[in-house]
Amino acid sequence: xxxxxxxxxxxxxxxxxxxxxxxxxxxxxxxxxxxxxxxxxxxxxxxxxxxxxxxxxxxxxxxxxxxxxxxxxxxxxxxxxxxxxxxxxxxxxxxxxxxxxxxxxxxxxxxxxxxxxxxxxxxxxxxxxxxxxxxxxxxxxxxxxxxxxxxxxxxxxxxxxxxxxxxxxxxxxxxxxxxxxxxxxxxxxxxxxxxxxxxxxxxxxxxxxxxxxxxxxxxxxxxxxxxxxxxxxxxxxxxxxxxxxxxxxxxxxxxxxxxxxxxxxxxxxxxxxxxxxxxxxxxxxxxxxxxxxxxxxxxxxxxxxxxxxxxxxxxxxxxxxxxxxxxxxxxxxxxxxxxx
Amino acid sequence: xxxxxxxxxxxxxxxxxxxxxxxxxxxxxxxxxxxxxxxxxxxxxxxxxxxxxxxxxxxxxxxxxxxxxxxxxxxxxxxxxxxxxxxxxxxxxxxxxxxxxxxxxxxxxxxxxxxxxxxxxxxxxxxxxxxxxxxxxxxxxxxxxxxxxxxxxxxxxxxxxxxxxxxxxxxxxxxxxxxxxxxxxxxxxxxxxxxxxxxxxxxxxxxxxxxxxxxxxxxxxxxxxxxxxxxxxxxxxxxxxxxxxxxxxxxxxxxxxxxxxxxxxxxxxxxxxxxxxxxxxxxxxxxxxxxxxxxxxxxxxxxxxxxxxxxxxxxxxxxxxxxxxxxxxxxxxxxxxxxx
DNA sequence: TTGTATGCGTTATCAA
DNA sequence: TTGATAACGCATACAA
Numbered sequence: 154x155x156x157x158x159x160x161x162x163x164x165x166x167x168x169x170x171x172x173x174x175x176x177x178x179x180x181x182x183x184x185x186x187x188x189x190x191x192x193x194x195x196x197x198x199x200x201x202x203x204x205x206x207x208x209x210x211x212x213x214x215x216x217x218x219x220x221x222x223x224x225x226x227x228x229x230x231x232x233x234x235x236x237x238x239x240x241x242x243x244x245x246x247x248x249x250x251x252x253x254x255x256x257x258x259x260x261x262x263x264x265x266x267x268x269x270x271x272x273x274x275x276x277x278x279x280x281x282x283x284x285x286x287x288x289x290x291x292x293x294x295x296x297x298x299x300x301x302x303x304x305x306x307x308x309x310x311x312x313x314x315x316x317x318x319x320x321x322x323x324x325x326x327x328x329x330x331x332x333x334x335x336x337x338x339x340x341x342x343x344x345x346x347x348x349x350x351x352x353x354x355x356x357x358x359x360x361x362x363x364x365x366x367x368x369x370x371x372x373x374x375x376x377x378x379x380x381x382x383x384x385x386x387x388x389x390x391x392x393x394x395x396x397x398x399x400x401x402x403x404x405x406x407x408x409x410x411x412x413x414x415x416x417x418x419x420x421x422x423x424x425x426x427x428x429x430x431x432x433x434x435x436x437x438x439x440x441x442x443x444x445x446x447x448x449x450x451x452x453x454x455x456x457x458x459x460x461x462x463x464x465x466x467x468x469x470x471x472x473x474x475x476x477x478x479x480x481x482x483x484x485x486x487x488x489x490x491x492x493x
Numbered sequence: 494x495x496x497x498x499x500x501x502x503x504x505x506x507x508x509x510x511x512x513x514x515x516x517x518x519x520x521x522x523x524x525x526x527x528x529x530x531x532x533x534x535x536x537x538x539x540x541x542x543x544x545x546x547x548x549x550x551x552x553x554x555x556x557x558x559x560x561x562x563x564x565x566x567x568x569x570x571x572x573x574x575x576x577x578x579x580x581x582x583x584x585x586x587x588x589x590x591x592x593x594x595x596x597x598x599x600x601x602x603x604x605x606x607x608x609x610x611x612x613x614x615x616x617x618x619x620x621x622x623x624x625x626x627x628x629x630x631x632x633x634x635x636x637x638x639x640x641x642x643x644x645x646x647x648x649x650x651x652x653x654x655x656x657x658x659x660x661x662x663x664x665x666x667x668x669x670x671x672x673x674x675x676x677x678x679x680x681x682x683x684x685x686x687x688x689x690x691x692x693x694x695x696x697x698x699x700x701x702x703x704x705x706x707x708x709x710x711x712x713x714x715x716x717x718x719x720x721x722x723x724x725x726x727x728x729x730x731x732x733x734x735x736x737x738x739x740x741x742x743x744x745x746x747x748x749x750x751x752x753x754x755x756x757x758x759x760x761x762x763x764x765x766x767x768x769x770x771x772x773x774x775x776x777x778x779x780x781x782x783x784x785x786x787x788x789x790x791x792x793x794x795x796x797x798x799x800x801x802x803x804x805x806x807x808x809x810x811x812x813x814x815x816x817x818x819x820x821x822x823x824x825x826x827x828x829x830x831x832x833x
Numbered sequence: 834t835t836g837t838a839t840g841c842g843t844t845a846t847c848a849a
Numbered sequence: 850t851t852g853a854t855a856a857c858g859c860a861t862a863c864a865a
Contacts, residue, residue, distance in 0.1 A: 155612065157841095157842060158843070167852085169842090169843085170845090170852055170853080181850060182850065183851085186850080200607070200611055201611060201842085202611060202612045202841085203607070203611035203612060204544060204547045204548045204553070204612050204613065204841085204843090205841070205842035205844090206842080206844080208542075208545055208841090208843075208856095208859090209842080209843045209845085209857050210843080210844070213544070220577070220580055230573075233573025233576070233577075234573075237573075240560055240592055240593070241560075243594070244595060244596040246596075249591055249592070249593045250591070250593070251590070251591055253580070253584065253590070254580045254583070254584035256587065257585065267543070268543075270495075270540030271540050271541060271542060271543035381776070407776075436721070441780060441782075442782035498858070498859065507836090508836045509836090509858090510837080510860080511835055514861095517860080522834065522835080526834080541859075542858050542859070544858080545841090545857070545859040546858080546859060546860080547841095548840095548841050549860050549861085550841085550859085612842095
């Protein structure tokens, strides 16, 4: 059976109140009493019941993170690294992380209501935003602390706390780099339309072209699902539709790697005849042959920073910067070379 | 403010008990009463307080997973995929997952005591075992439901529920494949000594050699830390120490990839002059050039299966198989070729 | 069919 | 310096 304050009370003769106060380190308890109580507590192997504490204290010292509904994608690297950042930053502040997924029968919003409305966490971290994101609307409506990795789309209101990467700038830098290498017919595989950041990627692409006075062609753009196979399929379609392309941007590394594979399968030499660029800088990017030129952003670090800020919101620290844009870094490798 | 049963009681005139029973779907409440109560509950946006439920019901519908102490390694792929399997299987059974890391000041065992002793979870999933693993001893001593991915080392008692992969067999198949390709001087980069499965990997390696009447040489073995850079360093040392090697086994893919890199940097053609084999079949393995021959085991699926079983243990279902060994699969790619 | 009383384990308030 | 009592929100045994 579990050891409770009551057990210590029985064994020591002191009241439950005194035990609680002694163990909590209050100053108004006799030092010898405290020692005695601590001794017995250790002897019995007492561990405070966190659930009871949470109920009484109205604090859970837990933050919540809800996994995207689909179990299987190649998009893992992002999420796992992010979760790691969150978890370790939380741990450094004595917080735990409640991770929840959506069961097939229920909706993602149900999970939010259960976790948040059910008082299981002190705050939430969201990892990606959609257009008019209902999760954000919900969290705002119940006034629950939360922070988001990523802004809203350009034309939507963004009055919530977030940190985002300036992916417009990232893609722009990448495309500009391709142009400098002599490419003019550049395709792009975009993220799904419903994801907020898609618009920023597209904007970066368009601006880079514009600055170089290269006309924007809608037929050079295609949406896919952030997976390797999705990148393959998109690249196939794009290449069939526009064989004149000499470069292709993937909106994440897996799609870029998929595109690279397709190009190579068709006998095109990537890095010389054809340029491929990615986004994220996952481990496999450096590993690829040719090594993938990509845009790096600090996933793990952002998980940490987001968490630190969320904990400050929870503690009603108003000094925290509410919104921030982080600059990504262009990592130049071999998959974009001087065009022959 | 949060809506409680009490609020519904006030508004509806029924007692808290009746509300509770109505919402819980008990049959002994008048249907019209129930409808009325449900209506008001929805109107008020009632969400049951999970913490109160947990305290009262002594069930948390949560399973726990504690992250290894070190925040940064390349070993992420394993853990993230595993956690995903766990989380989705849990979600399908209406369970959440509490993920905790160890803060720098405290020990890993403290985290276990806090989470388990603090009654925060109904069961624990452990991901890797060490020699005389104190976590397992603790969980056994408090008689808390748990399940482990991985057995104890060969000479230690294993009277706990687990699923493990027969990595002895996996490595043996890989090394045998190398031998069949004409290699006789085969090195191996082993996992850290303190990890239980290291002994099985070594045993698989030795048995494969033995069957082929190739003498075992301790100087062909080295331990490393499961990371890419660790693999590089180990391969460097091994190659300096034994330049006659024509093949190398990495105990996971990242180390194998690190070794491959080192060999290639030295101008050795991997896949022809030199063989490299890995373990895990992470996405980057198929991506490598040459594509990495490796041993595949279903990380995601094992996360799921472990969780399903754990939930049955929690429900005192004695029909569950307590221990199981799963066979891995040799994935033959290009990094091990016929020796010229 | 509904309500009263009690308890889950802890902390806070207040009186002794 | 210590202890009795109440409260957190819910669910259960039992009475009505």
